[in-house]
Amino acid sequence: MKLIAGLFLILYAAERIVETFWRRPKFPGKIVAPYSLPLILIAYVSFYLIILWDWFVMDDEQFSKVNCILGATLVIASIIGRNWSISSLGSYHSIHIEIRDQHVLVQSGPYKFVRNPYYLSNIIEAFGLPSIVNSGRAFMIVGLFYLPLLMHRLVTEERALEGKFKASFAAYRTRVPSLIPRCLRRGTLETVARDGK
DSSP states (O other), X not given: OHHHHHHHHHHHHHHHHHHHHOOOXXXXXXXXXXXXXHHHXXXXXXXXXXXXXXXXXXXXXXXXXXXXXXXXXXXXXXXXXXXXXXXXXXXGOOSSEEEOTTOOOOOSGGGGTOSOHHHHHHHHHHHHHHHHHTXXXXXXXXXXXXXXXXXXXXXXXXXXXXXXXXXXHHHHHHHSOSSSOGGGSTTHHHHHHHHTO
């Protein structure tokens, strides 16, 4: 099982590199906070290398099938969510925070449930990857560096979108939650069951 986990981690790293740097048709735009991408990449590569190292030095007795399956499930869910987000954005997707003159405020696909499904997918991934090898050090890097950088980027991107779309974005922000879909919020399921809506 450890060998399968290692193979999964290596194949996933290759998939992530291709997904991140694949050249897609897009409209050129103004890049906001260009420093954020290199910082996030440094944090991401750091925790990923720690995960690979922890996998390498881990003996078979330390390896947990349950953690591996849970982590891999979260990673696969993140792939689905991230690719759905990228597909919904189409030519407006960018690895940078990039605002175009002819920018459209996408509110379809996963964007009708949360404003930031791409970031949500990255958060799910950030918990899934260290879970595969139960890496406390990787969880520490995720909590201290990666997630704060990701949240800073999310806020910066939302400010840029609000600057571009003004009232349209304000209405969208009022209607659609940032990261946690309304159906998963506490009390929502009870209300839906009670009201039948």
